[in-house]
Amino acid sequence: MPELPEVETVLQTLQKQIEHRKITDIEIRWVNIIAYPQPEVFQRVLTGHEFTGFHRLGKYLIFTLQDLTLICHLRMEGKFYLEPSDSPLEKHTHVIFHLDDGRQLRYNDTRKFGKMYLYQPGEKWLALNNVGLDPWDRQLTTDYLTAKLHHKKMPLKQALLDQSIIAGIGNIYADEICFACRKSPMLSVDNLTEKDLQELINQTRSILQEAIAAGGTTIRSYTSSLGISGRFQQSLQVHTRVNQPCHCCQTKIVKTRVAGRGTYYCPHCQELKL
Incomplete structure (x- = not known):
């Protein structure tokens, strides 16, 4: 399972690669990855938004897309890969974010345990309800x-x-x-x-x-x-x-x-x- 350093490495890599890139379409190939809201709502609401912020809490990736918040947990084997649109799909690619520069951000997960949560303005981030302090939080005393x-x-x-x-x-x-x-x-x-x-x-x-x-x-x-x-x-x-x-x-x-x-x-x- 990716732990904090691995998740932070993924976050830093993605920030360098996709900051200010816009999602033009989303393919959901395994609906159980989308924990909230319903997959069709997730797809409709998120399409057209731009990656504007990159954060992390513990093992959770937190992406800001203008006024939206996308929270992802990789669980056991989840991975994000950036690929050209004509690159062959791997068997365990379950969510594909099409970007405005022609590349695809692909979520691959052999175990299918990973989860994604999309929150709109004013919604509580319930996915993080039981998460403790990040190691660098000043409240960790x-x-x-x-x-x-x-x-x-x-x-x-x-x-x-x-x-x-x-x-x-x-x-x-x-x-x-x-x-x-x-x-x-x-x-x-x-x-x-x-x-x-x-x-x-x-x-x-x-x-x-x-x-x-x-x-x-x-x-x-x-x-x-x-x-x-x-x-x-x-x-x-x-x-x-x-x-x-x-x-x-x-x-x-x-x-x-x-x-x-x-x-x-x-x-x-x-x-x-x-």
Whole structure:
């Protein structure tokens, strides 16, 4: 699943390519991708509008098209590609935005889990109702985390994956953040001090920013909208490195499951201390 750095990379790529481009037509080939409004309304209202703003909240892409807002979640395998109009269609191309320069912005999704939401002026963005703070939001403070985690006994990794707390962190970066903080992913969050929480914020921002600079992480199939793979996988400290030596202490990286997710950590550097 694309996480925050991958989504940000897609956003930056698209902004450079389609800002001020107008949608002249829309083909919807798999209607379930359109979560709101009805597909025919989505198509009718959005056609003729120009891409004027590019934003992101967590894993959500937020496009401004004059007075409209298009919100997209890529879910597991969603991708946007820019193609010439005469380029052959791939099997899993489900939505095609025809642009006024003759190119097509194609949404491809092998799993068909992605969703698009179109909001008109005055409508509430219900798609974002349960989304927490972006990692760079100024409201993300130790006080905020204390309030969110108060009296909870969930593992640290589960808290990092909870999109209603901090938006955008997925399995890859949760592992890397836990390692950077030298905290076990199994550590219950009620054991975190204020100093620990500040370190968590700092490392989250640092790692995500580094991953954005590297164009994201490509482990399976992620590429940018120009088909370019990310490079942050070359910097991973623990994720996917089971049985390989820790870069810091040479202890073999271990794989376990936390909150139902495959989890990688160093049992020495991230010893579970209560």
